[in-house]
């Protein structure tokens with residue numbers, strides 16, 4: 001299995017820094033866990049401080065971009081976790097599950113090695129109330145193919161609590177919806193390059209030309225300008241928490 005993020009990951013750590021408000025939501029959901037497994041860890045974003053973290057990540061390029069930390073890093077895949085049963089107090093997987101070849105198996109593995117809660121940050125593929133999807137309809141089509149429907153998490157993990165994670169207007173993490181109040185940012189190919197969905201779509205020059213024209217003419221602001229005074233917005237991101245077994 002190749003690691004897609006060996007190519008997407010170049011420059012990842014600079015553009016995809018953890019946002020402290022989202023980090024606080026994840027840390028709270030992890031509860032009092034002292035040992036935490038981070039699956040699909042990327043460059044280490046959102047790993048909680050003050051706990052013993054073990055990171056699992058398939059891409060050598062992403063591992064190379066980790067900041068120095070005390071975390072133990074293992075190169076590997078969610079679907080085959082090299083740990084004994086019930087090894088960790090809690091586990092997390094942030095914006096990664098849609099990349100897994102077999103999410104059912106990956107989550108079963110997380111459940112097997114984790115005593116306490118499992119915390120997943122993901123995206124609701126049924127969510128449509130985000131203006132970027134109007135400009136780039138291919139994004140919604142892609143989400144339907146790659147993002148697990150929220151209902152599947154209960155099938156895979158048993159009872160789960162699902163809550164919205166609103167995205168702050170100045171979100172530090174450059175994921176797909178991060179720039180909802182900074183629409184001009186989507187015109188920058190370097191920012192789009194850190195978003196796997198734009199990578200998957202390929203050429204979006206027509207879509208970006210339309211956005212550029214609407215921003216220049218004032219059409220974007222006429223329709224969506226009220227967003228420019230919002231502090232945070234629900235763009236479809238969801239925290240899925242499976243309690244301790």
Ligand SMILES: C[S@@+](CC[C@H](N)C(=O)[O-])C[C@H]1O[C@@H](n2cnc3c(N)ncnc32)[C@H](O)[C@@H]1O
Pocket residue numbers: 003004005016039040041042043044045046056057058059062076077078079093094095096099100101196
């Ligand atoms: C969007 S990045 C998220 C990284 C990190 N969790 C973060 O929030 O910045 C998705 C990560 O999932 C990893 N990944 C892809 N397939 C995986 C698999 N089967 N098991 C574990 N991680 C995987 C990729 O290599 C990549 O680092």
